[in-house]
Amino acid sequence: KxxxxxxxxxxxxxxxxxxxxxxxxxxxxxxxxxxxxxxxxxxxxxxxxxxxxxxxxxxxxxxxxxxxxxxxxxxxxxxxxxxxxxxxxxxxxxxxxxxxxxxxxxxxxxxxxxxxxxxxxxxxxxxxxxxxxxxxxxxxxxxxxxxxxxxxxxxxxxxxxxxxxxxxxxxxxxxxxxxxxxxxSSTLGRHVRVIIQNKILEGEAIDIDNDGALILKTSDEGLKRVVAGDCIHLR
Ligand code: BTN
The missing domain is CATH 3.30.930.10 (Bira Bifunctional Protein; Domain 2)
Incomplete structure (x- = not known):
């Protein structure tokens, strides 16, 4: 190249x-x-x-x-x-x-x-x-x-x-x-906050699927699949 x-x-x-x-x-x-x-x-x-x-x-x-x-x-x-x-x-x-x-x-x-x-x-x-x-x-x-x-x-x-x-x-x-x-990864298993445009989701990062999307376990909305966003490791 x-x-x-x-x-x-x-x-x-x-x-x-x-x-x-x-x-x-x-x-x-x-x-x-x-x-x-x-x-x-x-x-x-x-x-x-x-x-x-x-x-x-x-x-x-x-x-x-x-x-x-x-x-x-x-x-x-x-x-x-x-x-x-x-x-x-x-x-x-x-x-x-x-x-x-x-x-x-x-x-x-x-x-x-x-x-x-x-x-x-x-x-x-x-x-x-x-x-x-x-x-x-x-x-x-x-x-x-x-x-x-x-x-x-x-x-x-x-x-x-x-x-x-x-x-x-x-x-x-x-x-x-x-x-x-x-x-x-240091994201999996962590509690994270994900900012998606003007929405914020919080939960446990439990998996990444085969398209690279993040699977979050939230307390109020159940499982959520996030394709893109900003992620903050909370604890
Ligand atoms: C990010 O974490 O927000 C992504 C940063 C990407 C920076 C690189 S430096 C080389 C290339 N040229 C740019 O202007 N941006 C990427």
Missing amino acids: KVYYFEEVSSTMDVARKLAQKGEEAIVIAETQTKGKGRRGRYWHSGRGGIYFSLILKPTINPSQAHLVNLLAGVAVAITIRKLFNINATLKWPNDVLINEKKVCGILAEMEAEADIVRFIILGIGINVNNNISDRIKSAISLREILGKEVSKKKLFLPLIKEIEKLQSFLNQPKVLVNRWKRL
Whole structure:
């Protein structure tokens, strides 16, 4: 795969999308982003020292299964961090990678589909490696903070790309992917609050189904299936 490297871009998502529309299947990586995009229209701080990249994927899956790509990316990041640094990275539904319950990596997938066909998916991954994190963001942490020293970005990036490519073969076996995700998850069994647009649900996270949806056991509404939302671990 071709790798496009930039010192600075608005967002690797936008650059990758343009390339994808021209038919390319590439990786776009940047040292910093001026308009880093997070989930749900949020801003993603992209200070120097972090890893910010987007991958163009053309999986042969149904659009309804596209969010499996989020799970895949989370699994790949958690496994790679565990292998390389021997730290207990876990996954918070739907797609945050945590260390000590603090966010070390965010994942964003954008799909372009026509009828029942996925044209491409842009998978964006941002990892807090050596970047400074504002004291105001209490819920985030960098690998440098955890390990007490600078981390080689290359040493992390290349194995991560390999892991993502390896796991792609499982997109057609959702069960395998979801089972791996479950084993790495710190959400299951927890009491969580999920924010879905302007609705809030609370309950015990009891399962993830084969589409990657969260199954919640609520006290007043019984079992609830949640496809997308923001999740907070309560206890
Ligand atoms: C989130 O947790 O809200 C998702 C954050 C995704 C950030 C990455 S950094 C590389 C790519 N380019 C972007 O603008 N966003 C994603």
